[in-house]
Amino acid sequence: MKLERITLENFRQYYGRQRLIFSKDSQQNVTVIHGVNGAGKTSLFLAVNWCLYGSEGATNVGELVSKEAVSRARNEEVVRTTVELTFTHDGERYLASRRLESVKQADVSISVSGTDDFTMMRTRWDGQAERVNNPIGTMNAILPSNVRTYFLFDGEKIDNFAKPEASDEVRYAIYNVLKLEVLTRGRKHLEDVAAEYRRELKSVSSGELRDLIEQEERARAEKEQVLARKEALEREIESARHQITDIDQRLREMQNARALQQQRERLERDIKQRRVEMDRLVNDIRDTATGGFVILGQPAIERALAILDEKRERGEIPSNIRQQFIQDLLDRMRCICGRPFEPGSLEHQQLLTLMNSSLPGSLEDDVLNTSAALRPFAERAQMLKDSLDGAMRRRAELLDFIQTLEEELDDVSRQLKGSPQEEISRLEKQRQDFRADIESYRLEQGNLDTRLETLGKEIARLEKQIERARKDESKQHLLTRRANLAQRAADAIGEMYQVFADDMRQRIEARTKEIFKSLVWKDSHFQDICLGPDYRLEVIDRYGLPARPELSAGERQVLSLSFITAMSRVSEEEAPLVMDTPFGRLSSHHRNSITEHLPELADQLVLFVTDEELRDQARQNLEPRIGAEYRLEFDRGTSCTEIVEVR
Amino acid sequence: MAEITTGRDTVVIDEAAHEIYRRLTEGNDPVSVPFRTMKDVFMWAACLGYRHGERRPLTGKRVTIFRWAQFTPQVDIPLLKALAIADGSDANVLLSQDEILSIAEEYANAGIHELHAGVLDEYGQPLWNLIEVIHNTTTQEGGGRYG
Numbered sequence: 001m002k003l004e005r006i007t008l009e010n011f012r013q014y015y016g017r018q019r020l021i022f023s024k025d026s027q028q029n030v031t032v033i034h035g036v037n038g039a040g041k042t043s044l045f046l047a048v049n050w051c052l053y054g055s056e057g058a059t060n061v062g063e064l065v066s067k068e069a070v071s072r073a074r075n076e077e078v079v080r081t082t083v084e085l086t087f088t089h090d091g092e093r094y095l096a097s098r099r100l101e102s103v104k105q106a107d108v109s110i111s112v113s114g115t116d117d118f119t120m121m122r123t124r125w126d127g128q129a130e131r132v133n134n135p136i137g138t139m140n141a142i143l144p145s146n147v148r149t150y151f152l153f154d155g156e157k158i159d160n161f162a163k164p165e166a167s168d169e170v171r172y173a174i175y176n177v178l179k180l181e182v183l184t185r186g187r188k189h190l191e192d193v194a195a196e197y198r199r200e201l202k203s204v205s206s207g208e209l210r211d212l213i214e215q216e217e218r219a220r221a222e223k224e225q226v227l228a229r230k231e232a233l234e235r236e237i238e239s240a241r242h243q244i245t246d247i248d249q250r251l252r253e254m255q256n257a258r259a260l261q262q263q264r265e266r267l268e269r270d271i272k273q274r275r276v277e278m279d280r281l282v283n284d285i286r287d288t289a290t291g292g293f294v295i296l297g298q299p300a301i302e303r304a305l306a307i308l309d310e311k312r313e314r315g316e317i318p319s320n321i322r323q324q325f326i327q328d329l330l331d332r333m334r335c336i337c338g339r340p341f342e343p344g345s346l347e348h349q350q351l352l353t354l355m356n357s358s359l360p361g362s363l364e365d366d367v368l369n370t371s372a373a374l375r376p377f378a379e380r381a382q383m384l385k386d387s388l389d390g391a392m393r394r395r396a397e398l399l400d401f402i403q404t405l406e407e408e409l410d411d412v413s414r415q416l417k418g419s420p421q422e423e424i425s426r427l428e429k430q431r432q433d434f435r436a437d438i439e440s441y442r443l444e445q446g447n448l449d450t451r452l453e454t455l456g457k458e459i460a461r462l463e464k465q466i467e468r469a470r471k472d473e474s475k476q477h478l479l480t481r482r483a484n485l486a487q488r489a490a491d492a493i494g495e496m497y498q499v500f501a502d503d504m505r506q507r508i509e510a511r512t513k514e515i516f517k518s519l520v521w522k523d524s525h526f527q528d529i530c531l532g533p534d535y536r537l538e539v540i541d542r543y544g545l546p547a548r549p550e551l552s553a554g555e556r557q558v559l560s561l562s563f564i565t566a567m568s569r570v571s572e573e574e575a576p577l578v579m580d581t582p583f584g585r586l587s588s589h590h591r592n593s594i595t596e597h598l599p600e601l602a603d604q605l606v607l608f609v610t611d612e613e614l615r616d617q618a619r620q621n622l623e624p625r626i627g628a629e630y631r632l633e634f635d636r637g638t639s640c641t642e643i644v645e646v647r
Numbered sequence: 648m649a650e651i652t653t654g655r656d657t658v659v660i661d662e663a664a665h666e667i668y669r670r671l672t673e674g675n676d677p678v679s680v681p682f683r684t685m686k687d688v689f690m691w692a693a694c695l696g697y698r699h700g701e702r703r704p705l706t707g708k709r710v711t712i713f714r715w716a717q718f719t720p721q722v723d724i725p726l727l728k729a730l731a732i733a734d735g736s737d738a739n740v741l742l743s744q745d746e747i748l749s750i751a752e753e754y755a756n757a758g759i760h761e762l763h764a765g766v767l768d769e770y771g772q773p774l775w776n777l778i779e780v781i782h783n784t785t786t787q788e789g790g791g792r793y794g
Contacts, residue, residue: 303733373725
C-alpha cells in the first residue's frame with residue numbers, strides 16, 4: 001500500500017475541502033507535514049485512520065465535524081464531513097471515502113444522521129472506476145485493522161515494545177503482521193472437524209471402540225488443560241522475574257544496599273558461568289563415558305591379539321605362498337618347474353596339503369589389518385580412563401566452587417534481609433518469595449512435562465487400539481480415517497506454525513539488531529538484540545548482560561522503532577510508515593541517525609513533525625529524501641487550519 | 648577358495664530389550680540419558696556380555712535398531728572382530744561379517760541386562776552409574792581403578 005492523496009472536507013479544524021498529495025517517489029519517499037503544537041497534525045493523522053477504519057481507527061477523537069462549517073450552516077442545513085484517501089496496492093488504485101452527515105439544529109448543536117458511510121472504488125485497467133462490494137473486507141485484506149498500529153503510529157507511544165512486560169505485545173504484533181493467524185485458524189478449524197468426526201464415530205461405534213474413543217478424548221482434553229496450565233505458569237514466572245528485576249533495580253539505587261546488590265550480581269554472574277562450564281563438562285564426560293566400551297573390551301582385545309600373534313608365530317601369517325598361486329598350479333596340473341603331474345601323485349598330494357593349511361589372501365589381509373588396528377587399543381583405553389578421571393576431578397572442583405558461591409549468595413541475602421533499614425529487609429523478603437514462587441512454578445512445570453509425556457504415550461497407545469478396534473466396520477473405518485486425517489493435518493499445521501513462527505522471530509531478531517545498531521549512537525555499547533522464544537525483546541550490552549532496564553526513554557523508542565521497521569521489512573508488506581511526532585523526545589544523536597536511515601527502511605514515510613523536531617543535522621539528513629512538504633497554518637481568527645504546500 | 652562374505656547389514660536385538668535401548672538414548676539430559684545412539688549402547692552391551700562370558704541367543708521377535716555402516720571402522724569394527732576371534736579362538740571367523748555380527752548380537756543380548764541393572768536399576772543418576780560400571784567392572788578384575 002502506498003498513499004497517494006488525502007482530501008478532507010469539514011474534518012475537525014479543516015474547514016472546506018483541502019488536499020494533500022503524498023510523495024510516492026522511490027528515492028524521495030518522504031512526506032513531511034509540519035506545524036506547531038495544536039496546528040492540526042494529530043487531526044490529520046486521525047483523518048487517515050478514520051477514513052480507513054472508521055471509529056475503530058479514531059477512538060476518543062472528540063467531535064469530527066468542523067465547528068466552523070457548523071457555525072456557517074443555516075438551520076436544518078446538512079453539513080458533510082468527508083475524508084477521501086487515494087492509494088495504490090498490488091498495482092491497483094483505490095479510492096477510500098468515509099462520510100458523515102450532520103444536520104444543524106436551531107440551538108447551534110448538530111444531529112448526526114446515522115452512522116458514517118464507507119465506500120471504496122477501484123480503478124480498472126481502462127481507467128474506469130468500479131465500486132468495491134465489500135469495502136471493509138477489502139481494506140482488511142490490504143492492511144488489516146489489527147496491524148495498522150504498526151504502520152500508522154504515534155511516535156511517542158511506541159516504546160511499549162521495549163518495556164519488560166511487553167512480550168505479549170511483541171508476540172501479538174508478530175502474530176498479526178506476519179499473518180500467523182491464518183495458520184492458527186486453519187489448525188482450529190481442522191481440530192474442530194476432527195472432534196466432530198470423533199463424535200460421529202462414537203455414535204456409530206461398538207462399546208469397546210466407544211470406550212476407547214472416550215478415553216482418547218479425555219486424554220486429549222487433559223493434554224489441552226496441561227498445556228494451558230503450562231502457559232499460565234510461564235506467564236507467572238515471567239511476572240515474578242520482572243518483579244525480581246524491579247527489586248534488584250531498587251536495591252541498586254539504595255545506598256545501604258548497593259554494595260551487597262552489586263556483590264550478588266557478581267556472584268550470580270559467576271555461578272551462571274560455572275554452570276555453563278559444568279554443562280559443557282558433563283557433556284564431555286558423557287561422550288567419554290559412552291566410548292568406555294573400549295575399556296571394557298580390553299580382555300577380548302587381548303585374547304584376540306594373542307590368537308593372532310600365535311598365528312604369526314606359527315608362520316601362518318604372513319604365508320610364504322599365496323593360496324591363489326597354489327590353486328593355479330593345481331588347475332594346470334603342473335609343478336612349479338613346469339613338469340606335469342598326475343592326480344594322486346606325491347606332488348599333487350603335497351600341493352593339496354599346502355592349499356588346506358594356508359589362509360585365503362583376503363583373510364590374511366584382514367588378519368593383519370585387524371591385528372594392527374587392535375594394538376593401539378590399550379593406549380586408547382588408558383587415555384580414555386585418564387580423561388575420564390580428569391573430567392570427574394574437575395566436576396568435583398566445580399561442584400565445590402558453585403556450592404561456595406551459592407553459600408556466599410545466601411549470605412548476601414541474609415545480610416540484606418537482616419538490614420536495619422526496613423525497606424531493604426522488606427524488599428529482600430519479597431525477592432525471596434518471588435524466587436520461591438519461580439522454583440515452585442518450575443517444579444509444577446516439570447510435573448506437567450512428565451504428565452504430558454505420559455499423555456502423549458497414552459494417546460499414541462489409544463490411537464493404535466482405536467485403529468485395531470475399528471478395522472471391521474467400514475463406516476467406522478472411514479470416519480476414523482477422516483478424523484485422523486483432520487487431526488494429523490491440524491497437528492502438521494501446528495508444527496508448521498511453530499517452525500514458521502520461529503523462523504520469522506529469528507529473522508525479525510536479526511533485522512531488529514541490524515536496524516537498532518544503525519540507529520542508536522551507543523552502538524558499540526549495545527552488542528546484541530535477542531528476541532527469544534519467550535518473545536522478550538532484550539538488549540545485550542558489552543558485558544553480555546541484559547541492558548533493557550537501563551535504556552533511556554529515547555533508546556526504548558529507538559528499539560521499538562527498530563522492531564516495527566524490522567517487522568515490516570520481514571513481512572514484505574508494501575505499506576507506508578506514518579508517524580505522528582516521531583522525534584519529540586529524542587536527543588539530537590538519535591534524531592540524526594533516524595533521519596539518516598529511516599527513509600531507506602520504509603517504502604513510503606509520512607512524518608508529522610513540529611519545527612523543533614526537524615532542524616539542523618536531522619533536517620539536512622532528510623532533505624534529499626523529501627518529495628513533498630506541507631505546513632499546517634492555524635488561523636487564530638477562525639480557529640481553522642489550512643494545509644499549505646511548501647514544495 | 649574362501650572369500651569374506653559381507654552378509655546382512657542390519658543390527659538386530661530382541662524386541663524385549665528395545666525399551667532398555669530407548670530409555671538409555673531418548674532424552675536431552677546427558678545425566679539421565681547417558682547415550683547418544685543405540686549403536687553405542689550395543690557396543691557397551693556386547694563388551695559387557697563378553698566380560699561376563701555370556702552369549703544369549705535371540706529368541707523373541709527381532710527389531711532392527713541400526714545398520715552396519717554406523718559402526719566406525721577405526722574402533723567399533725576392530726572391536727567386534729576381536730570379540731568374534733576371542734569367542735571361538737579362530738581367526739577364520741573374519742571371513743563372515745554375518746558371523747561376527749551374530750556373535751556380537753548374542754553378547755549384547757546378555758550384556759544389555761547387565762547394563763540395565765548397573766545403569767538404570769541402581770540408585771543414582773544413570774551417567775554416574777555408567778561411570779561406576781566402568782570402575783566396578785575393571786576393578787573387580789584387578790586392573791586398577793578402570794582395569
